[in-house]
Amino acid sequence: MNAETKIESRELSYAEAIREAMDIALSTDERVVLMGEDIGVYGGAFQVTGDLVEKYGEDRVMDTPISELGGAGVAVGAAMTGLRPIFEFQFSDFATLAMEQIVNQAAKVRYMLGGSVSVPVVMRFPAGSGTGAAAQHSQSLEAWLGHVPGLKVVQPSTPEDAKGLLLAALEDPDPVMIFEHKILYKMKGPVPAGHYITPIGKAAIRREGKDLTIVGTSIMVHKAMAAAETLAEEGIDAEVIDLRSVRPMDRETVLASVRKTGRLLCVYEGVKTLGVGAEVSAMVAESDAFDFLDAPIVRLGGAECPIPYNPELEKAVVPQVPDILDAARKLATGAI
Amino acid sequence: MDSIDDVANAPYAIRHYAPETLKDALRKMFLIRKFEEGAEDSYTRGLIHGTMHLSIGQEASAVGSCMALTDEDKITSTHRGHGHCVAKGADLGKMFAEFFGKETGYCKGRGGSMHIADPGKGNLGANGIVGGGLPIAVGAALSAKRLGTGAVTVCFFGDGANNEGAFHEALNMAAVWKLPVVFVCENNKYGMSTSTERSTAVANIADRAVAYAMPGKTVDGNDFSAVAESVDTAVARARAGEGPSLIENVTYRWRGHSKSDRNRYRTKEEITDWMARDPIPRMARLLIDHHILSEADVDAIEAEAEATIKDAIAFAADSPDPTVDAVTRDVYTDEIAA
Structure with a gap:
């Protein structure tokens, strides 16, 4: 982190820190759109998007139909053509429905096309066990996606990194998959105000x-x-x-x-x-x-x-x- | 039609396009045919490896569907995508170089036939996954709408893709969000060996448009004018902000699905029958009948196309191979040690 940009630090929850990162992105970059299931008035299954739809409207905080494959693919196509979509899977488990677009398209388009196109898409995956949601809503699938060249895969553990890694992902020209742990959403910690990044690839x-x-x-x-x-x-x-x-x-x-x-x-x-x-x-x-x-x-x-x-x-x-x-x-x- | 010179009753293409535009369309159809034949020949001679999916017989669909598009407009294509790439204005030398696996190819030898693309001309790429391009096309249309570029996306896919979930999800989202995209189904009757009759519950794939509240139209895909009329109308509708359409171009692939095809699922008679409905002489006849070209002009365009392909193959053959030490280049924008 750049010390100069670390103006003040407040206690925020991990979910609030992610929301703050999305808020900053939406307010500073017209190309950013949020997409996902029930991320609008509902605020997201884990209330991560919260009330962002009220501030930015339904055109930028887009509720998608329950179409994980199609929705992820729309985000990929939009990223290839000038937008910076942040796509939220309601549960990381549902990424299994979208593996085609993540693995065959997002990860490989740049390489297959000889570097002539980038896919700057960010995907967020609420992951992990501990909520009593059983086998299809509790998995940790980061190793699946970590196995695919062309993707970047991060797992923030603190509110500060949850915000910083999301802002880093948005600056990254390649697809970045963010695995967020559902149990951490309510965990509080110091989060610097304003824009900063947590570098991807650094422990x-x-x-x-x-x-x-x-x-x-x-x-x-x-x-x-x-x-x-x-x-x-x-x-x-x-x-x-x-x-x-x-x-x-x-x-x-x-x-x-x-x-x-x-x-x-x-x-x-x-x-x-x-x-x-x-x-x-x-x-x-x-x-x-x-x-x-x-x-x-x-x-x-x-x-x-x-x-x-x-x-x-x-x-x-x-x-x-x-x-x-x-x-x-x-x-x-x-x-x- | 009362007389061949009755312009008011002439087919759409004659009424709608300048002679030079029509001539160029015929030229592109010949280029696609010669390109495919050149690719097939190069494959047979061992100059191209892997496999390929030829679109011989489908030229009117590719060219007719791109008539209303500019370089700003996008297309997504399929594993049978050589024709779309040519129709969108690609450089034939760079295409052949890609098939030959050369560094000078569109994908620097990394993609090959199934990933041929030309983003500079708006071609976001062929796709090795049936239905893979459908959501991507909707995403491109979303970008156009949000960024206010006015661009339209034409999404090519085959009859096989209409039974993929991606098809249904993509059409639904495009309709819900009223996006500027035209879904062009090239129904060539078979998904590999399985006929549409055996795989698809509706009689016409365009009938599925009803489920997504968009216009749907089944067109003779070997009739250049009919294809152009339908897709132009759909593109205009998309550009006007009125949302997506589904056009079904009924056509036929003369060759097998890929190089492994033994043609055991269709008869010789069926193939011969469709070859008699060749879209290229049909287009040539249209232009001759309407005094846009002479027979000699058509022959000259064909000869010119042949020469262009020859040059393109020579360029590919003479181009350098990529080097192995750069094999991981372009996995990421900034190379990283993974």
């Missing part, structure tokens, strides 16, 4: 430490931070890295930390197998940082099943603070 070190590196994404960053406090009381000094960006991934920040601590724990909510943590682990294993490892790499990810409805089961299938504590203790004490 943030949330806590410095020397004994092990915990790389987390999205809500897992907060769980890792809570675990780190307890670990500190036990004399284990954990470094917590907020990956923030799945594609491109901040290789240097992760490797430098592992070279320092010699231990790596990856924590992510998406299904463990073939997930974001698998890529982080491979990145370290393939690098010189491997030589600095004093213990095997450990991953904590989502269980190999859909997200269940029962609240205790729902908690059990994604990493929780005690899981992180347990893995971190074993790693730090040489039990792994």
Whole structure:
């Protein structure tokens, strides 16, 4: 972040911070339009767009029919021809209906056309479990989209980054997919006023430490931070890295930390197998940082099943603070 | 018609376009035919790899549908998109270079036949996904409306796409938002091997316009004048802010779906019958009958088209290949290490 533009900071929720970013974009750039299901008078399923329709009208805060494929495609076509659409999926799960336009069109148009066209579309995906909405409204699909060259994929964990990454996405000439965690929408934190960007592709070190590196994404960053406090009381000094960006991934920040601590724990909510943590682990294993490892790499990810409805089961299938504590203790004490 | 010289009763194209414009339209139809034949020949000789989908027999639909368009207007195209690209004014050398996989091609050898595009002339690209271009066309129309450019988008798609969800979602949104887009279905009777009779519940694809509260019209897609009249009307309606239309150009592809087609789903007689309805001699006859061109003029236009294609192929053959070290270029606008 540019310090000069950081005029004042207020406490805003993650949802309010996203809304503020969209408000700034709508007021400063005529090309920006918001599109999505029930984002107008309803204010969005999670009240992220809120009352923006009152300020900017239905032509710029557009309720789409329940047509995820078509709606995403309209956003892609509009981005190719001069607009800067921000397309909200009501739930990230519904992106499965629009994978054609995201994967075959948005991601590939620029390459297929030899660089003669850009697709500056921003898509927002309310993701993650914890709301009791069960298997089709709780997934974490960032690794799916992170697998596609041509897309950029980010996961803000704080209100400040939720705003900064959205404003960065709008300045980006390529398609940027933003995975927002639904449980974080109400979380408050300091948010600088005015326009600023959080650079895409840069991780943030949330806590410095020397004994092990915990790389987390999205809500897992907060769980890792809570675990780190307890670990500190036990004399284990954990470094917590907020990956923030799945594609491109901040290789240097992760490797430098592992070279320092010699231990790596990856924590992510998406299904463990073939997930974001698998890529982080491979990145370290393939690098010189491997030589600095004093213990095997450990991953904590989502269980190999859909997200269940029962609240205790729902908690059990994604990493929780005690899981992180347990893995971190074993790693730090040489039990792994 | 009382007499061939009765201008008031002459077909739309004769009444509506200047002789030079008509001559240019015939020239483009010949260019498409020769282009496709040249591509087929180059493929047979191993100069082009992969596959391709030829539009021989569908030239009137491509050219007739673009008559009212300027370079500011957009089109989206299909996997059978060579004709649309030519009709929108593309450079034939750059097209062939793309098919040959060369750095000088429209997509620098990254796209090939199925992704041929010419954004400078408003062609947003062919598409390898059936129905993929439909929502994109609606998005382009949304841009035009919001930015007030006055541009219209013509969205080409085939009969197969009319059974994709994207078709229905796109038409609905275009109608709800009254966007300046014309949906042009090129009904060439088969989605690969499956006939429209076997795949589509309505008799005419244009009948589906009713479901989206827009005008729908089924047209003889091999009749240049009829195509131009219908699409021009729809383009004018779109430009006037009155919303989208669906035009169905009924036509036929002479060749198989792609290079793997063994033509087991249709008869030789059917193919021969449609070849007798060749849109190019029909257009030539129209212009000769109305004293716009002589037989010799038509022959000259055909010969000129042939020469243009020859030059285009030579340009492609002589062009440099892309280098492997640049293979990840243009994945992102600013190259990043992914």
